[in-house]
Amino acid sequence: MSESTDNPLVEFRDVSFFHAAASAPVISQLTFSVQQGETLVLLGESGCGKTTTLKLINRLLLPTSGEVRVENKSTIEWDPIRLRRRAGYVIQEGGLFPHFTVANNVGLVPALERWDDARIKKRVNELLSLVGLEPNEFADRYPGELSGGQRQRVGVARALAAEPPLLLLDEPFGALDPLTRASLQRQFAELTRRLKKTAVFVTHDVREALLLGSRIGLMHQGRLRLLETPENFLKSKDKQALAYIETLALAPTGSPAAEESA
Amino acid sequence: MTFWRFLQQNWPELLTLLRQHVWLVFVSTLIAVAIGIPTGILLTRKKSLRSPILGIANVMQTIPSLALFGFLIPLKYVGGIGARTAIVALVLYSLLPIIRNTVTGILGVDPNVREAAVAMGMTGRQVLWQVELPLAMSVIITGVRVAMVIAIGVATIAAAVGAGGLGVFIFRGIRQFDNNLLLAGAVPAALLALTADFGLGLLERHFAIGRRRKPDTSLGWEKLAVLATSLIAIAVIGEILADWRGSDSFTHSAQTAHVVVGSKDFTESAILAEILAQMLEARGVAVERNFELGGNLPHDALLVGKIDLYPEYTGTSYTAILKHAPITDPHTVYEQVKKEYAEKFNVAVSDPLGFENTFAILVRGADARRLKLKTISDAAPQARNWRAGFGQDFMSRADGYPGFARVYGLKFVEQPREMDLSLTYLALASGQVDLIAGNSTEGRIAALDLVQLEDDRHYFPPYEAVYLVRSDSLARVPALSEALAKLARAISTEEMRQLNYEVDANKRSQAEVVREWIKRKGLAAQ
Numbered sequence: 111m112s113e114s115t116d117n118p119l120v121e122f123r124d125v126s127f128f129h130a131a132a133s134a135p136v137i138s139q140l141t142f143s144v145q146q147g148e149t150l151v152l153l154g155e156s157g158c159g160k161t162t163t164l165k166l167i168n169r170l171l172l173p174t175s176g177e178v179r180v181e182n183k184s185t186i187e188w189d190p191i192r193l194r195r196r197a198g199y200v201i202q203e204g205g206l207f208p209h210f211t212v213a214n215n216v217g218l219v220p221a222l223e224r225w226d227d228a229r230i231k232k233r234v235n236e237l238l239s240l241v242g243l244e245p246n247e248f249a250d251r252y253p254g255e256l257s258g259g260q261r262q263r264v265g266v267a268r269a270l271a272a273e274p275p276l277l278l279l280d281e282p283f284g285a286l287d288p289l290t291r292a293s294l295q296r297q298f299a300e301l302t303r304r305l306k307k308t309a310v311f312v313t314h315d316v317r318e319a320l321l322l323g324s325r326i327g328l329m330h331q332g333r334l335r336l337l338e339t340p341e342n343f344l345k346s347k348d349k350q351a352l353a354y355i356e357t358l359a360l361a362p363t364g365s366p367a368a369e370e371s372a
Numbered sequence: 373m374t375f376w377r378f379l380q381q382n383w384p385e386l387l388t389l390l391r392q393h394v395w396l397v398f399v400s401t402l403i404a405v406a407i408g409i410p411t412g413i414l415l416t417r418k419k420s421l422r423s424p425i426l427g428i429a430n431v432m433q434t435i436p437s438l439a440l441f442g443f444l445i446p447l448k449y450v451g452g453i454g455a456r457t458a459i460v461a462l463v464l465y466s467l468l469p470i471i472r473n474t475v476t477g478i479l480g481v482d483p484n485v486r487e488a489a490v491a492m493g494m495t496g497r498q499v500l501w502q503v504e505l506p507l508a509m510s511v512i513i514t515g516v517r518v519a520m521v522i523a524i525g526v527a528t529i530a531a532a533v534g535a536g537g538l539g540v541f542i543f544r545g546i547r548q549f550d551n552n553l554l555l556a557g558a559v560p561a562a563l564l565a566l567t568a569d570f571g572l573g574l575l576e577r578h579f580a581i582g583r584r585r586k587p588d589t590s591l592g593w594e595k596l597a598v599l600a601t602s603l604i605a606i607a608v609i610g611e612i613l614a615d616w617r618g619s620d621s622f623t624h625s626a627q628t629a630h631v632v633v634g635s636k637d638f639t640e641s642a643i644l645a646e647i648l649a650q651m652l653e654a655r656g657v658a659v660e661r662n663f664e665l666g667g668n669l670p671h672d673a674l675l676v677g678k679i680d681l682y683p684e685y686t687g688t689s690y691t692a693i694l695k696h697a698p699i700t701d702p703h704t705v706y707e708q709v710k711k712e713y714a715e716k717f718n719v720a721v722s723d724p725l726g727f728e729n730t731f732a733i734l735v736r737g738a739d740a741r742r743l744k745l746k747t748i749s750d751a752a753p754q755a756r757n758w759r760a761g762f763g764q765d766f767m768s769r770a771d772g773y774p775g776f777a778r779v780y781g782l783k784f785v786e787q788p789r790e791m792d793l794s795l796t797y798l799a800l801a802s803g804q805v806d807l808i809a810g811n812s813t814e815g816r817i818a819a820l821d822l823v824q825l826e827d828d829r830h831y832f833p834p835y836e837a838v839y840l841v842r843s844d845s846l847a848r849v850p851a852l853s854e855a856l857a858k859l860a861r862a863i864s865t866e867e868m869r870q871l872n873y874e875v876d877a878n879k880r881s882q883a884e885v886v887r888e889w890i891k892r893k894g895l896a897a898q
Contacts, residue, residue, distance in 0.1 A: 168491055194493035205488025209506045219492055268492075278491075 117182075118143035119276060119308050120167055125176035127162055136162045137332040140176070149302050149309040151323035153316060153354070159332040160312045164278050167310060168197040180276070195219055198269025200282040204261045206253040212238070212264050213249040219272040237267040242297065259290035266298065270305075277302075277309040283318070295321055316354040320344070328354075378552040390560055392536035396455060397523045397568075398604065400462035404519055408467050409512065412474020413500065422475065429468035437461065437529045445533065445669065454678075458530035458537075465526055466519035473515025477508025509579040517572035524565040528557065532637070532666040534673075538564075540664065543637065546792065550879060571600045629656070629849050634670045634679030635663040638794075639875050639882070640729060640813055640868065644683035646886045648839060648855060654896045655851040668692065671840075675717055680845035681852075685729055685835035686721075689713065691770045698771035702728075702834035713840065720846055722839040723860035727868045730827075730835040731766065732812040734800060737821035747828035748780050751807065755782045761805035763793030771833050776809075779831045797822070813865060815873025837863070858895055 121143040127136045137159035144150045152160040165171040166178050169185045178185045180193060198219075199205075206215050214221075216237055217230040225233070235245040241263040253261055262282055269277055283291045283298075299322050302309055313319055319326045320340045328336040328343075330350050336343065343351060379386065415422045435443075440461050444451040450460045481504050489503045505512075531539030541557030544550070631652055635645035642663045649659045662679050670682040671693055689709045690696050699705060710721040733748050745751050766772040767790050776782070789805060796808040801820040810817065812824065839856060846852055867889075874885040890896050 170487070170491060191493050191495055194491055197491075199488065199491035201484060201488060201491075203484055205482075205484040205491075207485060207489070207503060207507075208482075222493060222498065 117146065118179075119146050119181060120144040120310065121179040122163075122166075123177045123179065125166065125173045125178055127159075127166065127171060128174045135174075135332050137166075137329075140334055142327060142334060142337055144308060144310055146308055147306045148324035149307075149311055149322055150325050150327060151311045151313060151319040152327045152329055153313060153319040154329035155314055158329040160329050161280055163329070164280055164310060164312050167276075168194045168199060168278055195223065195272060196274045197276045197278050198271070198274040200262075200265045200269045200277070200279040202281045202284045203258075204253070204265030204268075204282075206261055206264055206268070208253050210252075211249065212243070212251050212253070212256070213245075215253065215264055216267045216271055218268060219274075223272055233271060234267075237270055238264075240270070240301065241267045243267075257290075258286050259294060262286060262294060266301075270307075275308060277307050277311075279309060279311045281313055282311075284313070284315075291318075298322065316357060375552050375555055378556065382556060386541070386556055386560065389536060389538050389540055389557075390564075392455075393524070393527055393538045393561065393564065394604065396458055396462060396527045396530055396535060396537055397520060397564075400459045400523055400527075401466055401516065401520050403459070404463045404466035404470055404523075405516060407463070408470030408515075408519075409474050411467075412471045412512075413478065415471065415475050416478045416504075426468075426472060426475070429471055432464045433468045437465070437526045438532065440464065441529065441533050442667075445667075445672065454533070455530075455535045457533045458527065458535035461530070462523045462526055466523050469515040469518040469522070470512070471515075473511050473518075474508065477511030477515075478504045480511065481507045506579070510576045513572055513576040513579060517569060517576065520568045520572065521565050524561060524568060528561055531664070534662060534665045534669060543664065546794065552879075567600075629851065630658045630660070631681070631845065631849055631852065632660045632662055632679045634665055634673055634682035635661075636670055636682065636684075637664040637666045639815075640811070640872055641683050643871050643875060643882050643886060644725070644837065644839075646882050647890065648681070648683075648859070650883070650886055650890055651855040651858070651895055652849075652851060654890075655855065657849055657851050674719060674840060674842060677842065680849075681839050681841040683725075683837060684840045685837055686724075687730070687771065687833040687835035689721075689840070690833065698775070698833040700830045700833055702836055705834050706836060706838075714843070718843045720841045720843050722841065722856045724836040724838055725859055726861040726863045727813060727837055727865040728835050729811050729813045729837060729868070730832050731771075731809045732814070732817070732824040733827070734797075734808050734810045734817065734822045734824055735806065736800060736803075737823045739806065740823040740825075745823070745825060747826040748831075749828050751825055752780050752782055755784050755807070758784055758806035759786060759804075760784045760788040760807045761791055761796045761799045762788050762809050763796060764790055765793065766809045771831075773809075776831055779829055813868040813872055815869050815871070815876045817869065819873065819877050837868075862893065862895070 122140045125140040126138045129136060140163065142150075152163060154160045162171060166173055166185070167180060169188060169190045172186060180188065180197070185193065207218070210218070213231070213234045216234045220230045220233055234249065238245040238248060243260060243263055248256075248260070248264075253264070256264065265282060269279075283294050286294065295318055301307075302322075311319075311322055320343070323340055325337060325339055326343045327334055328348070328351055335350055336346060336348050338346060344355060346352070346355075411425065415425060441457060444457045444460055451457050485503060485507070486499065489499045494502065527535075527537050528539035528542055530537050531543050538557045538561045541553045542561075543557075545553030545555075545557060633645045633649045633652075635641040645661070645663055649661055652659050662673070665673060665682075670679065670684075673679045674682060686702070686705050686709050687698070690705045691698050694709065694712055696708070706721070706724065713719045713721055733751075735745060735751065739745065739754075743750075743754060745754070762773055767788070773788065784807075789799075791799065793810075796805070797810060797814065797816055797820060799805045800808045800822060810822070810824075816822075817824065839859075841852065841856070871885060871889060874880050875882045
């Protein structure tokens with residue numbers, strides 16, 4: 111599980127996190143690293159600590175013990191604003207600002223970074239095309255006028271806007287209908303490969319994990335049970351991993367029913 | 373007189389009052405917004421402050437407005453009489469809805485959106501200004517809307533502290549039983565409230581998320597809202613400029629002969645004030661009228677120099693201001709008041725004007741004739757079967773009901789009703805009560821066929837009408853002494869009743885009634 115690599119983008123060193131009120135740790139003794147250019151998928155059921163892990167990376171949370179390092183610097187030493195602007199964040203339902211147009215949502219971080227208007231506009235159009243939304247048609251719409259899938263594409267475009275070295279995605283496609291989800295997953299896989307983005311992707315859907323992950327980290331009750339490539343994950347004898355793999359057998363790939371089983 | 377004709381005749385005054393009303397509401401709402409929104413934001417950040425501060429604002433709103441004005445009047449810096457007190461009270465009432473809606477609006481922002489904003493690397497300030505406030509804006513504006521509608525209603529009561537506004541018509545209408553006056557005050561106030569409600573409703577819709585699908589159709593409304601807002605803004609700026617210019621000319625003329633005449637908030641006091649005002653004007657003195665001040669406000673205003681003089685009654689000064697136990701000898705009372713006012717307040721007391729306005733114990737003429745009642749003692753045995761109605765003043769003052777009932781051994785069927793003094797006459801005439809304590813100079817006593825019972829045990833102290841004048845004003849304006857000398861013993865009780873009747877019952881303007889009287893008496897020229 112532990113690796114020795116020269117220059118990881120994100121590194122967890124024996125990280126535990128407790129909520130003040132709760133007795134059991136939300137995550138305990140997490141050690142792993144994310145390499146440049148890879149998509150690490152954190153797979154697990156609700157409450158296993160995968161979202162908390164994500165929030166520890168962009169300092170929405172700070173570890174109770176241990177250390178999270180991003181670009182070779184502990185998150186506690188990072189200026190949280192600078193750190194977050196280097197880590198594009200996508201959440202379920204997109205978390206778009208309902209009072210901003212699509213263009214303003216996508217151009218948010220560039221605007222915060224004080225890019226000039228022409229550059230922002232060019233970048234927004236580029237990104238909308240990239241995620242498959244015609245700029246002329248969508249730029250001036252409000253999120254309330256978009257479908258769920260379109261909102262999610264805007265969310266991804268927004269996260270990519272200021273060319274952050276890192277993408278953090280928290281079940282971005284979880285609330286979509288199966289067909290839209292499958293299409294977005296394919297596009298996302300292609301996008302990350304093309305842009306060579308480093309991403310940490312949280313999901314409870316094993317098919318999504320197998321499709322998108324360079325490596326899959328299986329989390330259970332706050333611990334990392336397994337960290338393997340998709341090929342090795344499928345060969346694993348781990349009890350939890352087998353439970354996930356079984357769900358694949360129950361529903362053949364490509365059938366919409368598979369989407370509901372994870 | 374029809375309402376329409378009334379409006380035509382009183383149009384300029386109505387406009388002035390309306391402007392004052394709008395100004396009071398606008399300024400107080402503006403201040404309440406400036407305090408309330410930051411406070412609301414603070415409460416979303418500091419949870420421990422939330423319930424105490426909302427609790428205080430809540431309590432503030434439950435204080436009846438008249439009581440709140442009462443608390444504020446004696447306070448330095450925030451109180452006194454005039455617009456300032458009214459604005460302070462209106463601000464206190466407006467705070468709760470604004471604070472509460474700011475808190476509700478901000479806490480109601482979708483947590484996903486807030487989290488996304490933070491995760492995108494927005495600073496706390498950016499999250500507040502670019503995300504939380506815009507998304508909470510329609511809820512906040514609802515709070516402002518509620519606050520403004522409340523303020524428009526409460527501002528009618530501001531007339532009681534001399535702040536002007538449409539309440540002036542309403543209070544005067546209640547005193548004079550004049551429905552035209554009541555309507556002229558109430559209808560514009562209601563229209564104002566509806567307009568504010570509608571205008572801010574449009575603004576609120578403008579900020580509501582998800583209303584932007586068809587921006588083109590809402591453009592008309594938005595233009596209208598912008599237009600209305602600009603009109604109000606222009607009116608308010610005009611008002612402020614007028615005020616500023618007005619205060620400028622005020623300081624200028626204060627150096628020459630300029631007198632501020634005050635009065636209490638009933639017809640007779642206003643008539644007496646108007647008499648002196650017109651006589652001074654005939655003598656080339658610039659006069660500012662600050663009439664219809666409630667309770668003991670004229671006294672406070674006189675002491676601080678906001679007014680130079682006002683009509684008063686010796687008995688009131690003796691008991692209510694100087695806090696002496698009531699006595700019955702008019703001469704002693706007058707001399708004592710004169711001496712103590714000079715010593716304590718540096719205020720001069722004019723010669724008596726010639727009539728008394730004492731409490732008049734009144735019954736229906738029909739009862740008096742049937743039961744052959746002449747004195748209060750005659751009526752005492754009947755009281756067992758009677759109900760009584762008294763003004764608030766009579767119920768509470770030292771020379772009022774408790775002593776009165778004791779001296780005459782009066783016992784009524786039930787505890788006397790406490791009501792507005794001017795309503796007691798109608799209540800008596802229409803048989804809802806059987807005995808009241810009115811004013812002896814009330815114009816409608818004869819018109820309503822009421823009979824005054826003689827105070828055969830001399831319970832009531834003398835209430836001789838006089839003017840109270842600041843000594844420095846007398847020194848500054850020589851015409852004042854001359855006019856006051858002419859008015860010594862110049863008005864009989866009968867004359868005063870007649871003057872009151874002309875204004876209260878015949879609904880004539882008091883300026884006109886006074887002008888005729890001055891002419892008849894030959895008091896205009898020196």
